[in-house]
Amino acid sequence: MKFTPETPDQTLLQEILKGDLDAFEHLVRRHQGVVYRFLYHFLGNAADAEDLTQETFLTLHRKLSQHNPALSFRAWLMTIARHLAISHSRKNVPTPLDPAMLAAAIRDVCPAPERELLLKEASEQVRAALARVAEVHREILVMRYLLDLPLHEVAELLNIPEGTAKSRLFKARAELRERLEAGERGAGAVAPAMAGGS
Amino acid sequence: MNCQEFLARLDAHDALDLPTDLEGHAQDCPACRARLAAARRMGEGLAVLRGAVRVPDLALRIRQAAARNPASAGSSVSWGEWLMDWWMWLAPTTPFKSTVFYGASAAIIFALCWTIVARVPPNRQEMAPPAMAWTLAMERGSWPEGVAVLPGTDRASVALGQRLAFPAGAQGRLVWPGRAVVSQLDGRVVPLADGVRLEAGTARLDVEPKPAGAPPFQVETPFARITVVGTSFRLLVTASRLDVEVMAGRVRVQAGVHDRTLGPGESVAVDARGEIAGPAVAAPSEVNSQSDRPEVPQD
Known part of the structure; x- marks a missing residue:
């Protein structure tokens, strides 16, 4: 069977249940981006994100018969990824960002060279602070600001009402901002060290 | 603002x-x-x-891993995964779940502690069992089988419930210090927590008045139960009857629906049907007197 980008997820799932690995590969290619980016930002580690992306899809492959077609497939997939990430993140330490990748991202945000150092420092500080934020807050910050998903979709992926997602995001922003403030107040030496570490 | x-x-x-x-x-x-x-x-x-993220293409690698995996798509979930799902469902990952999780944990711990505290008596010493150590000393004949003589003494410690089968002609003194002395001739006797069970043979019992709060000393026999307050009496258990003879104090004999209290010098006989015959004035006799020792059939 030939699969196209328009082939619905449900059709792919039915084919996977019949043992079609082409359908599975197609499904992975379609959703690996959101899963990997979520895990990468949540864990702060590319190698772990790769391993857990694979584990997420293999778990999905094993549990496919349990999926309720009435519920969002993407929400189910992200639930698997979140559970794996939370159980893994307690033993995880963020690794430094790839300097080339970071420089490219900074140029996308602000092409002015004089701002490059400041943005690099800010991104390193935010990354370090994000790693210390409570998991329940970290996941919503990652989904909303790093995956750039609209709030209603974040609520759907987290299986919570939109109002709950909004108030949780409010608290998550406050926690991240307070951690950044605390870092700026108490670690004048930390910021340059982190910036230099990349 | x-x-x-x-x-x-x-x-x-x-x-x-x-x-x-x-x-x-x-x-x-x-x-x-x-x-x-x-x-x-x-x-x-x-x-x-x-x-600042570059998404690698993992599709082929994941496909190969799925192909290598012996579990096919939609196969049953392992116990580990099932437990992990439950843990993730229960885990305190949100403020609401944290409240429920830690609240329930605290309630369970409190209930367990309460159960333990409620079961511990307020004063363990009050509940401690009375010190009891039946000892046996032989006066005549060989030791009953299974009895271990205490090193350097002529006595053996006897466990509660341990059946002592005296060889024919053997006579020993079973002592509960400060409570009772049972002089046993032939037959079988079992020391108990509140008395003895005389299964066969002849026994003379000297029982001290019971301490305040202690249960009365009891003698179980195949035909009747004898409850003692503080007395000296003699029992003979044969295959067909029980003879009770009181030397001092009072003894209560219960056999089925029959109930008789004996005073000094009185004796009764209880048969296998539970009938009590007597009382009659007993002739003086001593267990350790070979001449008046009754014949004791060994069942």
């Missing part, structure tokens, strides 16, 4: 770019100026991080 309103607007703003009306208050308030600076850095940092 005061600091509270400033904070509410700062954190409630969904987008990464900040509202412009916060500047005015921040210029006058150093604390809010620091908050605004941190929020700006947060917005800038998140914007950079959003693009």
Whole structure:
């Protein structure tokens, strides 16, 4: 069977249940981006994100018969990824960002060279602070600001009402901002060290 | 705008770019100026991080791993995965779940502690069993089988419930210090927590008056139960009857529906049907007197 980008997820799932690995590969290619980016930002580690992306899809492959077609497939997939990430993140330490990748991202945000150092420092500080934020807050910050998903979709992926997602995001922003403030107040030496570490 | 309103607007703003009306208050308030600076850095940092990721193509690798996996798509879930699902469902990952999780844990721990405390008596010493150590000393004949003589003594310690089968002609003294002395001739006797069970043979019992609060000394026989307050009496158990003879004090004999209390010098006989014959005035006799020892059939 030939699969196209328009082939619905449900059709792919039915084919996977019949043992079609082409359908599975197609499904992975379609959703690996959101899963990997979520895990990468949540864990702060590319190698772990790769391993857990694979584990997420293999778990999905094993549990496919349990999926309720009435519920969002993407929400189910992200639930698997979140559970794996939370159980893994307690033993995880963020690794430094790839300097080339970071420089490219900074140029996308602000092409002015004089701002490059400041943005690099800010991104390193935010990354370090994000790693210390409570998991329940970290996941919503990652989904909303790093995956750039609209709030209603974040609520759907987290299986919570939109109002709950909004108030949780409010608290998550406050926690991240307070951690950044605390870092700026108490670690004048930390910021340059982190910036230099990349 | 005061600091509270400033904070509410700062954190409630969904987008990464900040509202412009916060500047005015921040210029006058150093604390809010620091908050605004941190929020700006947060917005800038998140914007950079959003693009600082390169997604590798893992589709082929994952496909190969799925093909290698012996479990096919939709196969049953292992116990480990099932437990992990339950843990993730229960795990305190949100404020509400945390409240439920830690509340339930505290309630369970409290209930367990309460159960343990409620079961411990207020004063363990009050509940301690009375010190009891039946000992056996042989006066004549060989030791009953299974009895271990205490090293360096002529006595053996006897466990509760241990059946002592005296060889024919053997006579021993079973002593519960301060409570009772049972002189046993032939037959079988079993020391118990509140008396003895005389299964066969002849026994003379000297029982001290019972201490306050202690249960009465009891003698179980195949035909009747004898309850003692403080007395000296003699029993003979054969295959077909029980003879009770009181030397001093009083003894209560219960056999089925029959109940008789004997005084000094009185004796009764209880047959296998539970009939009590007597009382009659007993002739003086001693267990350890070979001449008046009754013939004891060994069942």
